[in-house]
Amino acid sequence: MNPAVADLARDRSRLGRSSTAERVADILRDRISEGFFRPGQRLSEESISEALGVSRNTLREAFRLLGHERLLDHRLNRGVFVRLPSAEDVADLYRVRRVLEGAAVRRTPTPRQLAVIKEAVLDAERAAALDDWQGVGTANIRFHQAIATLNGSPRLDEAVRQLLAELRLVFHVMENPRAFHEPFVERNRALLALIESGRPDEAATYLDDYLDHAEHLLIRAYEPNP
Amino acid sequence: MNPAVADLARDRSRLGRSSTAERVADILRDRISEGFFRPGQRLSEESISEALGVSRNTLREAFRLLGHERLLDHRLNRGVFVRLPSAEDVADLYRVRRVLEGAAVRRTPTPRQLAVIKEAVLDAERAAALDDWQGVGTANIRFHQAIATLNGSPRLDEAVRQLLAELRLVFHVMENPRAFHEPFVERNRALLALIESGRPDEAATYLDDYLDHAEHLLIRAYEPNP
DNA sequence: ACTTGTCGAATTGTTGAACGATCCTTACGT
DNA sequence: ACGTAAGGATCGTTCAACAATTCGACAAGT
Known part of the structure; x- marks a missing residue:
C-alpha cells in the first residue's frame, strides 16, 4: 500500500x-x-x-x-x-488513584512524557501566582493525567480521565478552593523531581503521602457541609 | 435505625x-x-x-x-x-490487568475473600475434570474477578468486570479453548497458595509471569488467524 | 483489467407527537 | 401527627415518518 x-x-x-x-x-x-x-x-x-x-x-x-x-x-x-459524590465515593476515588498513579510513577518516563508533566507543573505555578485557583485545579488535573500516561495504556488513560472528571465534581461542592489546591503546587514540583531523577520507590512513597493528604483535606471539607 | x-x-x-x-x-x-x-x-x-x-x-x-x-x-x-478486539487491544488489556491485579495480590485478604477465590479455583478444577473448557474459562474469569476484589474498591471491581468481559470476546475468536485454558487451572491453585500464605511479593511475581504467559498464548493465537 | 461515476435499496440518524406510568406536592380528612 | 386522595409535572416508551448515509451493483471511461 x-x-x-x-x-x-x-x-x-x-x-x-x-x-x-x-x-x-x-x-x-x-x-x-x-x-x-x-x-x-x-x-x-x-x-x-x-x-x-x-x-x-x-x-x-x-x-x-x-x-x-x-x-x-x-x-x-x-x-x-x-452527580454529587458521597464521602464514600471520594474514598474510593482515592483508592483507585493510589493504584493507577502509584503504578505510573514507578515507570521510567520518556523525554516527551516528562515534558508534558513539567508543563503542567509550570501551568499550576503560573495560575497560583495569579491567585487563579480554578486554574490551579485544572492544571493539577492535567498534571495527574500526564502522570497516568506513564502506564502506557490507552484504557488506563481513559479511566484516569473519567476519574479526574468525577473528582472535579467534588471540587465544585467545596467552598474554599484555595485551601485545597494551594499546598499541592509545590508538591507537584517535588514529585516531578523524584520522577525525573529516576527514584521510582521514593516517588511512589511521596505520591502515597500526597494522595493521603489530598483525601483527608477533601473528606474534612465534607463533614461540616453535608 | x-x-x-x-x-x-x-x-x-x-x-x-x-x-x-x-x-x-x-x-x-x-x-x-x-x-x-x-x-x-x-x-x-x-x-x-x-x-x-x-x-x-x-x-x-x-x-x-x-x-x-x-x-x-x-x-x-x-x-x-x-466488538472484535485487535492484537493491540489484547496487549492493552493485559497491561491493565498487570496494574489492577498486581495491586490486588499485594493486599492481605479477609477470610471471606479468600473463600471466594478458593471456590473459583475449585470450580475451574471441576470443569477441567469434565473437559468443559468453556466452564473452565468462566471459572477462570470468576477467579480473577475475586482477586480484584482484594483492592477493596467498587470502581476497580467494576473496571475488572468490564475488562474480563471484553477479554471474553477474545476467547470467542479462538479455535482451541482447551490449549489456552488448561495450563492455568494449576496456576490458579499455585497463585492462591502464595496469596494464602501471606507472601505478597512472590504472589505478584508469580502473577506477572502468569499474565505474560496468557498474553503470549493469546497473541500467538491471533497471528495465524487474522 | 482497473478505476471512476451513478443509481437504488437498505439501514441508520433524528425528529415530533402521543400516551401511560410514576413521582412530587398539596390539600383534605381522620 | 398521620395516612390518603387528587392533580400536575415529568419521565419512559412507542410509533411513524423523513433525511442522511452506506453499500453493492452496474455502466462507462481510460
Whole structure:
C-alpha cells in the first residue's frame, strides 16, 4: 500500500465519532466540568432538548453516555441529576488513584512524557501566582493525567480521565478552593523531581503521602457541609 | 435505625435499575458473553428491536450502554457490531490487568475473600475434570474477578468486570479453548497458595509471569488467524 | 483489467407527537 | 401527627415518518 496513504490511517478515528448524541454529550460534559451545572442539579429533558435544539430521544442517548461516565445520576422516573459524590465515593476515588498513579510513577518516563508533566507543573505555578485557583485545579488535573500516561495504556488513560472528571465534581461542592489546591503546587514540583531523577520507590512513597493528604483535606471539607 | 431494616439496604440497588433499556442491555450483554452473538457480527436495529418487542429508540439506548463497555462497536451510519478486539487491544488489556491485579495480590485478604477465590479455583478444577473448557474459562474469569476484589474498591471491581468481559470476546475468536485454558487451572491453585500464605511479593511475581504467559498464548493465537 | 461515476435499496440518524406510568406536592380528612 | 386522595409535572416508551448515509451493483471511461 502507498506509504503516503497509510499515514492517513491515524485520522480515521476522527471520521466516525460525530453523531448528534455524542456532540450533545460533549457539550454537557464541558458544562458539568466547568461547574455551569452544579452537582445535585436536575437536568430537565424537555428544557435542555429545547435549548439545544435536539429531540428528547437524542438527548436521552447523550444522558446514557454521561451516566456511564458517572457524571450524571439517572434515577428512574425522576430524571437525571448532576452527580454529587458521597464521602464514600471520594474514598474510593482515592483508592483507585493510589493504584493507577502509584503504578505510573514507578515507570521510567520518556523525554516527551516528562515534558508534558513539567508543563503542567509550570501551568499550576503560573495560575497560583495569579491567585487563579480554578486554574490551579485544572492544571493539577492535567498534571495527574500526564502522570497516568506513564502506564502506557490507552484504557488506563481513559479511566484516569473519567476519574479526574468525577473528582472535579467534588471540587465544585467545596467552598474554599484555595485551601485545597494551594499546598499541592509545590508538591507537584517535588514529585516531578523524584520522577525525573529516576527514584521510582521514593516517588511512589511521596505520591502515597500526597494522595493521603489530598483525601483527608477533601473528606474534612465534607463533614461540616453535608 | 432498625438493624433488620438496614439489611435491606443491599437490595436497594435492585430497585432503581430496571428501565427497559437497561434490561435490554443485560440481555444483550449475556448473549454476547456466551458467544451467541459472535465478535464482528452486526446487530440490526430493526430485527433486534422487533425480536425483543421494544422500540428502536429504547434499543439504541441499550446499544449506547454496551458501546461504553466496549462490548459493541458503534460505527456511524453503519450500525453496531459486536466488538472484535485487535492484537493491540489484547496487549492493552493485559497491561491493565498487570496494574489492577498486581495491586490486588499485594493486599492481605479477609477470610471471606479468600473463600471466594478458593471456590473459583475449585470450580475451574471441576470443569477441567469434565473437559468443559468453556466452564473452565468462566471459572477462570470468576477467579480473577475475586482477586480484584482484594483492592477493596467498587470502581476497580467494576473496571475488572468490564475488562474480563471484553477479554471474553477474545476467547470467542479462538479455535482451541482447551490449549489456552488448561495450563492455568494449576496456576490458579499455585497463585492462591502464595496469596494464602501471606507472601505478597512472590504472589505478584508469580502473577506477572502468569499474565505474560496468557498474553503470549493469546497473541500467538491471533497471528495465524487474522 | 482497473478505476471512476451513478443509481437504488437498505439501514441508520433524528425528529415530533402521543400516551401511560410514576413521582412530587398539596390539600383534605381522620 | 398521620395516612390518603387528587392533580400536575415529568419521565419512559412507542410509533411513524423523513433525511442522511452506506453499500453493492452496474455502466462507462481510460
